[in-house]
Amino acid sequence: MISKIISIIESRRDTLTSSEKKAADFVLSNGSEILNMTVSEFSNSCKVSEATIIRFVKKLDFDSFQDFKLSIASDNESMKNYEDIDTTINREDTPQEIIKKVELGIIRAIESTTTITDYSEYVKAINYIRSAKRIEIYGVGSSGAVAKVLNYKLTRLGFPAFAIEDPHMQAISAATMKTGDLAIGISQSGSTIDVVDSLTIAKKHGATTICITDHVNSPVTKFSNIVLQTFSKENPIKTSAGRSIVAQIYSVEILAAILNSVEYEKAEKAGKETAKAVVNKLY
Amino acid sequence: MISKIISIIESRRDTLTSSEKKAADFVLSNGSEILNMTVSEFSNSCKVSEATIIRFVKKLDFDSFQDFKLSIASDNESMKNYEDIDTTINREDTPQEIIKKVELGIIRAIESTTTITDYSEYVKAINYIRSAKRIEIYGVGSSGAVAKVLNYKLTRLGFPAFAIEDPHMQAISAATMKTGDLAIGISQSGSTIDVVDSLTIAKKHGATTICITDHVNSPVTKFSNIVLQTFSKENPIKTSAGRSIVAQIYSVEILAAILNSVEYEKAEKAGKETAKAVVNKLY
DNA sequence: ACAAAAACTGAAATTTTATTACAAATAAGA
DNA sequence: TCTTATTTGTAATAAAATTTCAGTTTTTGT
Structure with missing residues (x-):
C-alpha cells in the first residue's frame, strides 16, 4: 500500500x-x-x-x-x-524481476492517482460531457493513444466524441468550436505546444475545456476549466511514459464508469447498438 | 474501526x-x-x-x-x-465508490495478468523484436490505441516499428512481409477478423507473428508463433473494455522494460535522440 | 453519624504551540 | 535598469494544551 x-x-x-x-x-x-x-x-x-x-x-x-x-x-x-521496494529497473535485473517492478510501478501510479483525485472535478467534467453538443479530444504522441481510448469509450456510451491526433486538424477543428462544445486535451507533461494551443483556440471560441495531465501547474491547466490530475513521478523507464499512460487510462476509465452510471439508459442502449455493429467483425 | x-x-x-x-x-x-x-x-x-x-x-x-x-x-x-470488495458498478454508487471500484478492478487485472504471465514467451518475443528487420503492429478499435502505444515505445527504444489501424493497410502491408520481419497483432477478444486475417497474411509471407490477447484459445493464437496473454474476465462496465486495455498496456510496458534492459546502450542512445527531437514541441 | 483525610473537579492562569501580518530580500519581467 | 511580483523570515497574535489551585465530593475511621 x-x-x-x-x-x-x-x-x-x-x-x-x-x-x-x-x-x-x-x-x-x-x-x-x-x-x-x-x-x-x-x-x-x-x-x-x-x-x-x-x-x-x-x-x-x-x-x-x-x-x-x-x-x-x-x-x-x-x-x-x-x-x-525500489521499482527502478537495472540492467542486471532478470525478466521476472523486471515484470514485478513494472507491475508495482503501475499499481503505485494507480493508487497515487486515486489519492490525488479530486472527485468534484470529475463530477463537473461529467456534467459538461453530458450536455456537450460536440466533444473533441486532443492528444499527440502517447497521449494520442489515450485520446483514442477516450474517444472509443465515449462513443460506445453514446456521446458525440472525436479524437484528433493531427495538430493541424486539432487547431482547425478547435477554431470551429462554439459555446456548449467541449474540448478535452490530454498531455502528460501539460506542456505539449500543440495540445495547449488547440485547447486555447477552442476556449477562445467559447468551448469548455478539460485537461488530463500529470502536472497541475503546467501551461495546459491555465487554459482548462477543469483539470483532471493523474499521478506524476520521475519514470524509472526513462524512454517510455508507461506509468503515466496507465494513470491516464485510469482517469479515462473513471470518466466512462461514472458516465455509464449517471446515464444508465442511454449507455445501455448505445452499448447494445455498438456491440451489434461490430459483431460481424468477429470470428 | x-x-x-x-x-x-x-x-x-x-x-x-x-x-x-x-x-x-x-x-x-x-x-x-x-x-x-x-x-x-x-x-x-x-x-x-x-x-x-x-x-x-x-x-x-x-x-x-x-x-x-x-x-x-x-x-x-x-x-x-x-x-x-465487489467491483461491479451499480447505478446507485456514488462517484467515490465508482472510482474505488474502477481502481480495484484495474489493480486486479494487473495482478491477474502477472499471475498468468509466461516469462519465457516474453523472452522469446523480445528476441524476435531485437532481430526483426521490420515490425508491424495491427490493432483496431481500442486495441488500435494499444498498438499505437507499443509503436510509440518501440520507436523510442530505437526499433523500426509501425502501428497500422486501417484494416486495408494492414492486409496490404502484411502481404509485403518477408522472413525476418515481425507482425504483432493486438486483439482483446482474439477474434477480430481484421487482425486475425492480417496476421495470417503476414505469417504466410514468412513473418514471425506475436499476439497480445485475453483469450488464449481464440482464432488469433492459431496464427501466432508467440502468445502474450493478458487478463480476461467479464467486465463490470459492459460498454467499455477498460480493464483489458490496462492489462494490454501492462503487457506492452513489460516488453518495453525488458527490451530497455537487454538493449541498454541502444535504448539509451535512442531515448536521448528521440527526447531531443521533441524538446521544441514543449513549452 | 461525623469529622478529617483523600480524591476529584473545574475555572482561571500559564505555558506551549500554531498561525498570521508585515517587512525585508530575492527573483522575474518590462 | 527599474519596477513588480514572489518568496521568506521575524515578530506579533491567536489558539490550544497544560497546570495550578481552590472548592467540592467522596471515602474512611471512629
Whole structure:
C-alpha cells in the first residue's frame, strides 16, 4: 500500500517554492519522525522558518499542521514498506524481476492517482460531457493513444466524441468550436505546444475545456476549466511514459464508469447498438 | 474501526474516575470524531472540564492530548480489505465508490495478468523484436490505441516499428512481409477478423507473428508463433473494455522494460535522440 | 453519624504551540 | 535598469494544551 502523503507531495512538487521543497524532502526522508515534532522543531530541522512550514502544509491542502500530522499518522505503517521496494529497473535485473517492478510501478501510479483525485472535478467534467453538443479530444504522441481510448469509450456510451491526433486538424477543428462544445486535451507533461494551443483556440471560441495531465501547474491547466490530475513521478523507464499512460487510462476509465452510471439508459442502449455493429467483425 | 484505543480504555476502565469515564465513553462511541476536536471541544462534548480530559489521556499513558489523537489516527486506518470488495458498478454508487471500484478492478487485472504471465514467451518475443528487420503492429478499435502505444515505445527504444489501424493497410502491408520481419497483432477478444486475417497474411509471407490477447484459445493464437496473454474476465462496465486495455498496456510496458534492459546502450542512445527531437514541441 | 483525610473537579492562569501580518530580500519581467 | 511580483523570515497574535489551585465530593475511621 502506498503512503498518501508521499503521493500528495509528489503530485504538488512543482507548485512548491524552494524552501517549501526543503520541508517536502524532510518529510520524504524522515517520514513519521515529524509526528513528535512541533512546527518550530520541524522548521529548525529543515532550516526554514515556521511560517514556511505552515504555508507548506496549507499548500498540500491540509487544514492545519495538526491535520497534516494526523494524516501522516494514519498512513504511518504503509510508509515503511514504500521505501523498501525500489521499482527502478537495472540492467542486471532478470525478466521476472523486471515484470514485478513494472507491475508495482503501475499499481503505485494507480493508487497515487486515486489519492490525488479530486472527485468534484470529475463530477463537473461529467456534467459538461453530458450536455456537450460536440466533444473533441486532443492528444499527440502517447497521449494520442489515450485520446483514442477516450474517444472509443465515449462513443460506445453514446456521446458525440472525436479524437484528433493531427495538430493541424486539432487547431482547425478547435477554431470551429462554439459555446456548449467541449474540448478535452490530454498531455502528460501539460506542456505539449500543440495540445495547449488547440485547447486555447477552442476556449477562445467559447468551448469548455478539460485537461488530463500529470502536472497541475503546467501551461495546459491555465487554459482548462477543469483539470483532471493523474499521478506524476520521475519514470524509472526513462524512454517510455508507461506509468503515466496507465494513470491516464485510469482517469479515462473513471470518466466512462461514472458516465455509464449517471446515464444508465442511454449507455445501455448505445452499448447494445455498438456491440451489434461490430459483431460481424468477429470470428 | 478503532481498536487499539478501545482495548487500552477497557483495560484501564476501573482506574478511571466518574468524569473520566464520561470521556472514555465518548471516545468509545464517537471514535475518530475526536480527531478534529480540541481539548475544550472534547470536554464540552462530554460535559467535563478540560483538565479532566488531560488527566484522562495521561492516565491512559499518553504523553499529551496530541499524542492521544495521533494514536487514534494511526489506529483508524480503515484497512481496506481488497478480497471482500465487489467491483461491479451499480447505478446507485456514488462517484467515490465508482472510482474505488474502477481502481480495484484495474489493480486486479494487473495482478491477474502477472499471475498468468509466461516469462519465457516474453523472452522469446523480445528476441524476435531485437532481430526483426521490420515490425508491424495491427490493432483496431481500442486495441488500435494499444498498438499505437507499443509503436510509440518501440520507436523510442530505437526499433523500426509501425502501428497500422486501417484494416486495408494492414492486409496490404502484411502481404509485403518477408522472413525476418515481425507482425504483432493486438486483439482483446482474439477474434477480430481484421487482425486475425492480417496476421495470417503476414505469417504466410514468412513473418514471425506475436499476439497480445485475453483469450488464449481464440482464432488469433492459431496464427501466432508467440502468445502474450493478458487478463480476461467479464467486465463490470459492459460498454467499455477498460480493464483489458490496462492489462494490454501492462503487457506492452513489460516488453518495453525488458527490451530497455537487454538493449541498454541502444535504448539509451535512442531515448536521448528521440527526447531531443521533441524538446521544441514543449513549452 | 461525623469529622478529617483523600480524591476529584473545574475555572482561571500559564505555558506551549500554531498561525498570521508585515517587512525585508530575492527573483522575474518590462 | 527599474519596477513588480514572489518568496521568506521575524515578530506579533491567536489558539490550544497544560497546570495550578481552590472548592467540592467522596471515602474512611471512629
